[in-house]
Amino acid sequence: MITESLKTELKRIVGVKNASFSKEDLLCYSYDATNSPVLPEAVVFPGSAEEISLILKMANSIGFPVIPRGAGTGFSGGSVPVEGGVVISTERMKKIIEIDADNLIAVVEPGLVTWDFQQEVEKLGLFYPPDPSSLKFSTIGGNIAECAGGPRAVKYGVTRDYVLGLEAALPTGEIIDTGVRTAKGVVGYDLTRLLTGSEGTLGVITKAILRLIPLPESIRTILVTFADIRDAAKTVSDIIKAKIIPSTLEIMDSVSIRCVEEYAKAGLPLEAAVLLIEVDGSPESTGKEAGRIEKVCLENKALEVVASSDKKEIKDLWNARRAISASLFRIKPNKINEDIVVPRSSIPELISGVQEIGKRRGLLIASFGHAGDGNIHVNVMYDKKDPGEDDAAQSAVRDVFDLTLRLKGTISGEHGVGITKAGYLNMELSPAAIEAMKRIKNVLDPKGILNPGKIFPKSAAPH
Amino acid sequence: MITESLKTELKRIVGVKNASFSKEDLLCYSYDATNSPVLPEAVVFPGSAEEISLILKMANSIGFPVIPRGAGTGFSGGSVPVEGGVVISTERMKKIIEIDADNLIAVVEPGLVTWDFQQEVEKLGLFYPPDPSSLKFSTIGGNIAECAGGPRAVKYGVTRDYVLGLEAALPTGEIIDTGVRTAKGVVGYDLTRLLTGSEGTLGVITKAILRLIPLPESIRTILVTFADIRDAAKTVSDIIKAKIIPSTLEIMDSVSIRCVEEYAKAGLPLEAAVLLIEVDGSPESTGKEAGRIEKVCLENKALEVVASSDKKEIKDLWNARRAISASLFRIKPNKINEDIVVPRSSIPELISGVQEIGKRRGLLIASFGHAGDGNIHVNVMYDKKDPGEDDAAQSAVRDVFDLTLRLKGTISGEHGVGITKAGYLNMELSPAAIEAMKRIKNVLDPKGILNPGKIFPKSAAPH
Numbered sequence: 001m002i003t004e005s006l007k008t009e010l011k012r013i014v015g016v017k018n019a020s021f022s023k024e025d026l027l028c029y030s031y032d033a034t035n036s037p038v039l040p041e042a043v044v045f046p047g048s049a050e051e052i053s054l055i056l057k058m059a060n061s062i063g064f065p066v067i068p069r070g071a072g073t074g075f076s077g078g079s080v081p082v083e084g085g086v087v088i089s090t091e092r093m094k095k096i097i098e099i100d101a102d103n104l105i106a107v108v109e110p111g112l113v114t115w116d117f118q119q120e121v122e123k124l125g126l127f128y129p130p131d132p133s134s135l136k137f138s139t140i141g142g143n144i145a146e147c148a149g150g151p152r153a154v155k156y157g158v159t160r161d162y163v164l165g166l167e168a169a170l171p172t173g174e175i176i177d178t179g180v181r182t183a184k185g186v187v188g189y190d191l192t193r194l195l196t197g198s199e200g201t202l203g204v205i206t207k208a209i210l211r212l213i214p215l216p217e218s219i220r221t222i223l224v225t226f227a228d229i230r231d232a233a234k235t236v237s238d239i240i241k242a243k244i245i246p247s248t249l250e251i252m253d254s255v256s257i258r259c260v261e262e263y264a265k266a267g268l269p270l271e272a273a274v275l276l277i278e279v280d281g282s283p284e285s286t287g288k289e290a291g292r293i294e295k296v297c298l299e300n301k302a303l304e305v306v307a308s309s310d311k312k313e314i315k316d317l318w319n320a321r322r323a324i325s326a327s328l329f330r331i332k333p334n335k336i337n338e339d340i341v342v343p344r345s346s347i348p349e350l351i352s353g354v355q356e357i358g359k360r361r362g363l364l365i366a367s368f369g370h371a372g373d374g375n376i377h378v379n380v381m382y383d384k385k386d387p388g389e390d391d392a393a394q395s396a397v398r399d400v401f402d403l404t405l406r407l408k409g410t411i412s413g414e415h416g417v418g419i420t421k422a423g424y425l426n427m428e429l430s431p432a433a434i435e436a437m438k439r440i441k442n443v444l445d446p447k448g449i450l451n452p453g454k455i456f457p458k459s460a461a462p463h
Numbered sequence: 464m465i466t467e468s469l470k471t472e473l474k475r476i477v478g479v480k481n482a483s484f485s486k487e488d489l490l491c492y493s494y495d496a497t498n499s500p501v502l503p504e505a506v507v508f509p510g511s512a513e514e515i516s517l518i519l520k521m522a523n524s525i526g527f528p529v530i531p532r533g534a535g536t537g538f539s540g541g542s543v544p545v546e547g548g549v550v551i552s553t554e555r556m557k558k559i560i561e562i563d564a565d566n567l568i569a570v571v572e573p574g575l576v577t578w579d580f581q582q583e584v585e586k587l588g589l590f591y592p593p594d595p596s597s598l599k600f601s602t603i604g605g606n607i608a609e610c611a612g613g614p615r616a617v618k619y620g621v622t623r624d625y626v627l628g629l630e631a632a633l634p635t636g637e638i639i640d641t642g643v644r645t646a647k648g649v650v651g652y653d654l655t656r657l658l659t660g661s662e663g664t665l666g667v668i669t670k671a672i673l674r675l676i677p678l679p680e681s682i683r684t685i686l687v688t689f690a691d692i693r694d695a696a697k698t699v700s701d702i703i704k705a706k707i708i709p710s711t712l713e714i715m716d717s718v719s720i721r722c723v724e725e726y727a728k729a730g731l732p733l734e735a736a737v738l739l740i741e742v743d744g745s746p747e748s749t750g751k752e753a754g755r756i757e758k759v760c761l762e763n764k765a766l767e768v769v770a771s772s773d774k775k776e777i778k779d780l781w782n783a784r785r786a787i788s789a790s791l792f793r794i795k796p797n798k799i800n801e802d803i804v805v806p807r808s809s810i811p812e813l814i815s816g817v818q819e820i821g822k823r824r825g826l827l828i829a830s831f832g833h834a835g836d837g838n839i840h841v842n843v844m845y846d847k848k849d850p851g852e853d854d855a856a857q858s859a860v861r862d863v864f865d866l867t868l869r870l871k872g873t874i875s876g877e878h879g880v881g882i883t884k885a886g887y888l889n890m891e892l893s894p895a896a897i898e899a900m901k902r903i904k905n906v907l908d909p910k911g912i913l914n915p916g917k918i919f920p921k922s923a924a925p926h
Contacts, residue, residue, distance in 0.1 A: 102704050102808040103837075125706060147649045158647060160656075161624065174895035182804040183836035184621060184876035186610045186660045187884070187891050188918065189900045193623075193656035197649045214706035241565050243588060243677035284747035341645040345565040373646035374566075413647035421650070428650050432637035436907065437652045443906040444899065455651065 001064045001084060002041040010044055010086065013054045018045040018092065029087045032074045033134075034420055035334075040067065040081035045092045049167060049175050049206035052088060056204070057173035059086070059449040067451050068200040070111065070142025073134035075337050076418025078146060078199045082453040088204060090141050096120055097207070104212045105164065105181055110141025110205045127215040129156035132414065133322040141205045147197030149414035151248035151321070154372030155280075156213075158414065160196045167207035168195055171445035181209045194440075199416045200451040202444050216280035219247070220290045221314045223268075224275040225303045229253050229355075229367075232273035233348040235300040236371040239277075240344045242296055244289055249372025250276040253351075255331070256324045256368040256379075263327035266320030267313075271303060275371070276321060324368050325377070331364060332381035336397050336420075341375040342409035353403045354378055361396040363389070375413035401427055417455045425457055464527045464547060465504040473507055473549065476517045481508040481555065492550045495537045496597075497883055498797075503530065503544035508555045512630060512638050512669035515551060519667070520636035522549070522912040530914050531663040533574065533605025536597035538800050539881025541609060541662045545916040551667060553604050559583055560670070567675045568627060568644055573604025573668045590678040592619035595877065596785045604668045610660030612877035614711035614784070617835030618743075619676075621877065623659045630670035631658055634908035644672045657903075662879050663914040665907050679743035682710070683753045684777045686731075687738040688766045692716050692818075692830075695736035696811040698763040699834040702740075703807045705759055707752055712835025713739040716814075718794070719787045719831040719842075726790035729783030730776075734766060738834070739784060787831050788840070794827060795844035799860050799883075804838040805872035816866045817841055824859040826852070838876035864890055880918045888920055 002010075002021070011019045020026070021042050031037035041064075046052050059066045065085025072079050081087055090111035097107040101124045108117060114135040118128050131150035132138055138148070144166070149158040165179025179185060179192035195203050226232040232251055239249065252260075252274045261268050268274060275297070279289040294305045308314055328335055342350045351367060354376075358365040369377035378400050382393035401411050401424055411428050412421055425434060438456060442448075465473075465484070474482045483489070483506050494500035504527075509515050522529045528548025535542050544550055553574035560570040564587045571580060577598040581591050594613035595601055601611070607629070612621040628642025642648060642655035658666050689695040695714055702712065715723075715737045724731050731737060738760070742752040757768045771777055791798055805813045814830060817839075821828035832840035841863050845856040864874050864887055874891050875884055888897060901919060905911075 100806070100808075102700065103806040104703065105806070147653075149647055153647060157624075160653070161620075170895070170899060174898075176893060176896040176899060178896065180804070180873045182806055182838075182872055182876070184612055184616060184804050184833075184838050185873040186877055186879050187873055187875050188880065188888065188896065189665070189903060190610075190623070190656050190660050191896065191899060193653050194903075197653050202652070214708065237565065240567065245677065282745075282748040282751065284751075285745040288745065288747075341643070341647050343563070343566040343568075343645055345563075370647075375645075375647050408644055410643045410645055410648040410650055412650050413645070414649055416649050417651065425651065430639060432633070433639040433641065433651065433654065435637075436633060436639060436654060439906045440652060440657075440903055443902045 002086065006062065007042065009058060010042060010055065013051050014044045014046045018047070029069060029089060030081065032072045032077060032079050034075060034077045034080070036077060036080060038080055038082050040087040041084050043087040043089055045089050047092050049169055052169045052204050052206055053173045053175050055086065055088060056169055056171060060172055060447050063447060064449065065452050066449055068145065068204045070139035071137045073138040074142065074146055074418065075339070075415040076420045078416055078418040078454060080419060082419060090139065099124060101126060106210045106212055108140055108208055108210060110139060110208065112140045114138055114140055114143055121212055122215055125215050126212040128162060128210060128212055130159045130162060133325060140208055144196050144205055144208060145198065145200045146416045147414065149370065149375065151250050151370055153370060154249050155245050155247045160193060162211045163192055163196050163208060164211050165209035166192050166195055166205055168203035168205050170203050171450040175206065179209065197416070199418060199454055201441060201454055218283045218286050219278055219280045220286045221308045221317065222277040222290060222293060223306045223308065223317065224277065224297045225269045225271040226273040226301065227271060227303055229273035229351055230348050231301045232275055233351045233371070235275060235297055235302065236347050237345045238296050238300060239293060242292065244292055246277050246293065246372060247280040248276065248278040250321060250369065251371035252324065252368040253366060255364060255366035259327040259330050259366065260320050260324045262330060264320045264323045266316040268320055269304070276317060328366055328379050328381060332383055334382050334384040336380040336393055338378045338397060338400060339369070339375060339413045339415045340378060340400060340404040340409055340411055341373065341413035342404055342407040344374045346407040347371055347374060350376060350403065350407060354400060357396050357399045361392040363392055363396055365396065374409065419454060422455060422457045425455070465549065469525065470505065472521060473505060473518065477507045477509045477514050481510070492532060492552060493544065495535045495540060495542050497538060497540045497543070499540060499543060501543050501545050503550040504547050506550040506552055508552050510555050512632055515632045515667050515669055516636045516638050518549065518551065519632055519634060523635055523910050526910060527912065528915050529912055531608065531667045533602035534600045536601045537605065537609055537881065538802070538878040539883045541879055541881040541917060543882065545882060553602060562587060564589060569673045569675055571603055571671055571673060573602060573671065575603045577601055577603055577606055584675055585678055588678050589675040591625060591673060591675055593622045593625060596788060603671055607659050607668055607671060608661065608663045609879045610877065612833065612838065614713050614833055616833060617712050618708050618710045623656060625674045626655055626659050626671060627674050628672035629655050629658055629668055631666035631668050633666050634913040638669065642672065660879070662881060662917055664904060664917055681746045681749050682741055682743045683749045684771045684780065685740040685753060685756060686769045686771065686780065687740065687760045688732045688734040689736040689764065690734060690766055692736035692814055693811050694764045695738055696814045696834070698738060698760055698765065699810050700808045701759050701763060702756060705755065707755055709740050709756065709835060710743040711739065711741040713784060713832065714834035715787065715831040716829060718827060718829035722790040722793050722829065723783050723787045725793060727783045727786045729779040731783055732767070739780060791829055791842055791844060795846055797845050797847040799843040799856055801841045801860060801863060802832070802838060802876050802878045803841060803863060803867040803872055803874055804836065804876035805867055805870040807837045809870040810834055810837060813839060813866065813870060817863060820859050820862040820866070824855040826855055826859055828859065837872065882917060885918060885920045888918070
């Protein structure tokens with residue numbers, strides 16, 4: 001599809017150094033965390049919205065897929081070029097254009113790494129809460145495209161809640177500004193939130209206006225162990241029932257704990273379940289909240305409640321927490337990492353249900369994640385090369401989704417649909433809702449050039 | 464347009480008692496707070512999403528406008544039937560279907576009055592923060608359609624931040640569920656936020672899943688007076704710079720204070736400017752924050768800082784604050800009530816600029832509102848029947864918008880575009896952004912039957 005003259009044109013737009021067609025480079029832009037790579041035909045590294053706009057206009061006139069890409073850390077195939085075409089990597093566009101501390105906003109380019117941004121704003125006593133586990137690699141643009149969450153979402157919300165406005169190149173190439181750089185704004189339709197979480201299918205984000213908040217004065221970290229994961233799950237639900245909203249409320253089951261301990265040695269207790277809880281705010285209020293949380297834990301048969309204020313210890317705990325996902329590959333060569341969400345009071349039922357599914361399908365399933373907002377990462381471990389296990393794993397995923405929806409939950413809290421959940425879309429959404437989404441996709445991307453093959457199941461794909 | 468057979472059909476759908484075509488009834492559904500009434504041809508009071516769906520399908524097949532309506536308290540003409548047609552009043556659909564205290568969510572019908580809902584959730588120790596001044600009359604459905612804000616937005620955000628999911632009838636009649644009833648969810652495009660703030664042009668909201676938070680333990684109310692409004696404005700900006708986020712931070716200028724005092728006699732000090740500030744949270748943290756706020760006020764030449772904890776006194780203050788808008792009619796028979804927003808650090812410049820515009824145009828302009836988030840209600844007072852004043856008022860509005868956009872603000876923080884700001888849309892949005900919005904409108908409402916004549920300027924209107 002990408003002819004020699006097209007290659008010349010791409011080089012003309014982004015500069016010779018900023019386009020590549022070599023196999024070794026293309027390989028680097030073929031995958032994401034789902035480990036289902038497809039080679040693109042070109043990768044370009046534009047330096048501006050205008051260059052992105054020109055590429056999109058060319059894609060519309062000639063007809064080739066364009067795939068926007070942050071760091072490729074996604075869990076749903078969002079940045080995989082499933083139909084080939086040209087990958088637009090935003091890695092050169094990583095400037096912090098402005099941090100306006102007086103007005104609690106920042107303006108940044110999409111390729112900025114989330115962690116780098118957070119370090120800069122924290123120097124000014126400010127806080128950008130979204131914290132996906134990939135935050136040391138993943139980019140603001142990717143986070144917005146997927147509406148990334150993270151442990152702190154239970155108190156602070158997700159990426160969507162911090163995006164005030166965007167600059168984006170529409171699939172047809174026009175560059176638009178959406179939203180505001182003020183605390184409020186309701187002029188016209190909310191294109192900012194329509195683009196946020198649209199998984200790179202409705203526009204390429206070229207700039208973001210982000211909301212900041214004051215950095216909390218103090219944090220308390222509490223590690224709680226349980227002999228039975230059902231007690232841990234009930235504790236999560238009881239903390240919320242008691243109207244305490246911790247800044248994070250993470251659960252890890254014994255499979256996750258054992259795996260990550262072998263890998264990272266953070267000193268996690270090798271019990272059936274662990275809750276990692278943080279409260280933040282003024283020192284007075286965090287002290288009081290921590291006390292109330294300890295009481296709820298002990299009422300639910302916690303084995304031990306340990307409060308830590310040692311910075312190194314807390315950092316190790318969090319590094320371990322973030323390493324769980326990668327460490328699970330010690331068990332099996334493949335995993336299906338789901339991120340279902342259920343109402344918080346249904347977490348005990350979900351945890352028991354997932355254990356039963358594992359038993360019934362003969363598979364090890366590791367569960368961990370953001371229990372505080374009901375968002376559990378259910379990891380089905382298997383060996384793809386074993387046809388029996390592959391079948392069992394696929395069936396287990398469907399079982400987990402069935403259970404989730406029966407509990408009035410959703411099949412994705414933060415990873416998105418991409419390619420991995422496209423086949424299950426109609427389990428959650430009605431035909432009329434899918435049809436409305438497809439109409440919006442078609443009218444903004446009439447040629448279907450932007451990140452094709454995502455979200456919508458093939459049979460129901462736009463065009 | 465509404466023939467006898469159509470009337471019969473409407474009566475068949477909603478029941479004979481729930482449709483009216485009499486002039487006296489139609490008059491009641493012809494207006495909103497903009498006082499620019501247009502008579503509809505029918506008003507219906509459906510009892511279910513299914514009835515609304517049938518009406519929309521009929522409107523598509525026959526071709527007549529359908530105008531969804533909450534309580535008609537809007538400030539931009541959103542519920543005015545400017546092209547006639549059938550008003551769908553949601554007043555019979557006002558049930559609280561469910562309050563799930565364990566999971567901090569509620570499911571409600573659109574016609575529920577916001578205040579009534581808040582009273583019910585507060586009985587359970589829960590909190591639904593959005594608080595437009597109209598909250599004792601306006602409905603959840605109307606609040607969602609306009610993305611209503613209110614004084615508490617400075618800390619708690621706007622209606623958008625509390626809508627997790629919706630049931631809505633699309634313009635073509637299909638009933639869809641959007642979003643989730645969990646804390647998170649990213650399956651498919653964010654139709655929930657696309658509908659929120661779409662001013663009744665993309666769907667009729669028939670049910671809402673709302674997020675609740677724990678009710679703050681304590682509130683402190685502080686009334687601060689200034690001899691010069693510029694000092695008050697600088698205080699607002701300095702409080703935010705000091706990284707204190709009060710739960711409300713309202714400003715009133717001398718015109719507003721004098722008007723509302725004559726009307727409501729709440730004991731407001733008759734000075735040049737007043738700040739009404741609240742902080743909430745644990746008693747320890749509110750005490751500390753109140754102390755820090757007092758310090759910032761005194762550094763900015765506050766005449767007096769009075770903390771109140773008397774419930775009756777606080778209630779009177781808030782009733783006075785909410786009565787400002789209505790009381791202004793004591794000055795002049797007409798007003799243009801704008802709700803521009805600027806970055807908080809630009810409030811002093813905005814206030815000075817608005818005073819200059821008033822002087823230059825020979826008009827009294829009253830300014831008050833949600834200074835904490837930069838959202839100032841600028842009220843241009845005039846007499847419509849005096850052609851000179853009418854012209855001057857229109858020019859003053861354009862001057863205010865020019866100033867606002869120069870300060871990197873937005874022309875509407877919470878009232879929406881409707882009919883009153885449609886003519887100014889292109890001052891803020893680019894042609895490409897307006898075009899993208901129109902494409903979405905056209906593809907979801909191909910016959911243009913749902914709330915026509917809103918948002919888009921006539922020359923640029925869809926269809």
